[in-house]
Amino acid sequence: MNKIEHIGIAVKDLDVSELIFSKILNCSPYKREEVISEHVITSFFKSGPNKIELLIATDHLSPIHKFLEKRGEGLHHIAFAVDDIVTEMERLQREGFTLLSKEPRRGADNKLVCFVHPKETNGVLIELCQEIKVQE
16 A cells, blocks of 8 residues: 545535535646446545545445435545555455455546455445556
């Protein structure tokens, strides 16, 4: 694990939340992106070396929709940057953690991602993120 890559926050209204975080962070979001496989739209802010990801569900199939119904708006996950997501997934499985997917998936912000089940991490959903290298 290299560093905290971003903190994910589940929201009900992306426009309202972008205004709130624009005021808090004194900057505008740098990207909005739909992740069809996860049924979400994300909005990313960068403040210094830190990133915040706002997430809104696009339909009832979204994990964010389920999260909002159960817990309401708030902290959804902490993402950690890794150099080799497959190696890190294998290491965590050996340590006894349950991964929410067998293979890394394409996520937002040009990343491969995998989540660690929160039942084994004190209730905190952990995301592993590996930058997708662009082929030249």
